[in-house]
Amino acid sequence: MRKEKKAEISSTMLVGIIILVISFVIILFVLFSFDWDATINRDACHESVVYRSLKAKFVDAAEVLPLKCQTEKICLSMSGDDCKELVSTPDNQVNKIKLSNDVESAREEVKTEIANAMVNCHWMLGEGKLDFMPHHNDEWGNTRYGLICSRIVFDDKAKEEIESIPHREMYSHLAKRKNRDGQSYLEYLYPGWENPSDAIKLFEEFKTENEQGRDDLMDFAFNSWAIYPDRERGYGIVSIMAPEGELGPLTGGVGTAVGIAAGVTALAFFTGGTGLVAAVLLGSGTTLGATSAFAGGAVFWYSYNDEYFYAPPAIYPFNVSELKEMQVYNFDIAPD
Numbered sequence: 001m002r003k004e005k006k007a008e009i010s011s012t013m014l015v016g017i018i019i020l021v022i023s024f025v026i027i028l029f030v031l032f033s034f035d036w037d038a039t040i041n042r043d044a045c046h047e048s049v050v051y052r053s054l055k056a057k058f059v060d061a062a063e064v065l066p067l068k069c070q071t072e073k074i075c076l077s078m079s080g081d082d083c084k085e086l087v088s089t090p091d092n093q094v095n096k097i098k099l100s101n102d103v104e105s106a107r108e109e110v111k112t113e114i115a116n117a118m119v120n121c122h123w124m125l126g127e128g129k130l131d132f133m134p135h136h137n138d139e140w141g142n143t144r145y146g147l148i149c150s151r152i153v154f155d156d157k158a159k160e161e162i163e164s165i166p167h168r169e170m171y172s173h174l175a176k177r178k179n180r181d182g183q184s185y186l187e188y189l190y191p192g193w194e195n196p197s198d199a200i201k202l203f204e205e206f207k208t209e210n211e212q213g214r215d216d217l218m219d220f221a222f223n224s225w226a227i228y229p230d231r232e233r234g235y236g237i238v239s240i241m242a243p244e245g246e247l248g249p250l251t252g253g254v255g256t257a258v259g260i261a262a263g264v265t266a267l268a269f270f271t272g273g274t275g276l277v278a279a280v281l282l283g284s285g286t287t288l289g290a291t292s293a294f295a296g297g298a299v300f301w302y303s304y305n306d307e308y309f310y311a312p313p314a315i316y317p318f319n320v321s322e323l324k325e326m327q328v329y330n331f332d333i334a335p336d
Helices: 002-033 036-053 103-124 156-161 167-176 185-189 196-209 320-325
Strands: 072-077 095-098 145-154 235-243 255-259 276-282 285-288 291-294 298-304 308-317 328-330
Touching (some): 072 156, 103 145, 103 156, 103 167, 103 235, 196 276, 235 328, 320 328
Parallel strands (some): 072 095, 072 145
Antiparallel strands (some): 145 235, 276 298, 285 291, 298 308
16 A cells, blocks of 8 residues: 555656646746847837936936937848848847748738837837937937837848738738737827728828829829838838928928828828828839839828927838938937
C-alpha cells in the first residue's frame, strides 16, 4: 500500500513539475517575443510630448525639453528576408514583420500593421490635444511641424506579389478595428468619421474642387487611389501640426486641398468632428504602366482651441524632397 501511495504521489508530482516547466517555457516565449523595446520607446516618446506641451508661468517647456522619440523602421516581408531600404542602427533596430505567403492573408496583415502604426503615432503625439511645436525656433515657430512616426517598406517578394491596397480598403479596415475603449480606429484617428464608404464622396470632392488644375487627378479613378508596395523607398506614417492661420499653407504645395470654410458639402459626413477645417489629398502622383496613380493618402486638418491645427497620422510616400517641402522630418533630425 505504501509503495502504491508513494508511486501515486511521485506521478502526481511529476505531472505537476511537467506542467510548471511547460508554463515557464510558454511565459518565456511570450516575454521574448513581445516587442518590449518598441513599447518602452513609445511610452518615452509620449511622456516627452506631454512634458514638452506644458506651459509653466515663466518657462515654455517646448523651449527646453527635446522630444525623446524615434522614427520606427518597419519591414513587411513575405520571404523573411530583410528590406534593403532599411538599415538597423544600435539605437534603432528594424522591426521585421513576417507576412503570410498567401497573398490575400498578407494584404490583410499589411492593413493591420499600417493601422497599428497610425494609431500608435496618434497616441504618442497626444491625439492632437497637446501643442508641442518648438515655438521658440524662429525658423519653425510660424510654420508646419511634421514628424514621421514610422517608415514602412516591403521586401522584394511582397513588392511582386501584392499589387496594391486601395485606400477604400484601408479606411474600411480602420473602421473594423477597435481600440480598448471600443472606438473604431477610423473615428479615433479622425473624429466624426464613422462610415468608411464616405471616402468616395471626399475623393470626388477633391476632383471637383481641384484648384491646382491637375489633369492627372481629373482622369483618376477612385479604386486606383491606393498604397503600392513596389513604390520606391516605401511609405511614412506622418503627423503634422501648424499654428492657427490660413488654410492655404496646409498642403505644403504638394496636395489638393478642400476646405470646410469654402462650403464643401462632401465633408458633411464629419458631423461629430470637432474643429475639422480642411482635407488634403496628398500628391506624389506616379505612373504605373500607362496608369497615373496617386499613392498618397488623405490628410484631415483639425483646429484645437483656435490655437493650432493638427493633422492626425496619414500614410504618405517616402519622397524626401516632397516631405522636406512639407517640412516633415524623421524624429532624429526634427528641430527642437
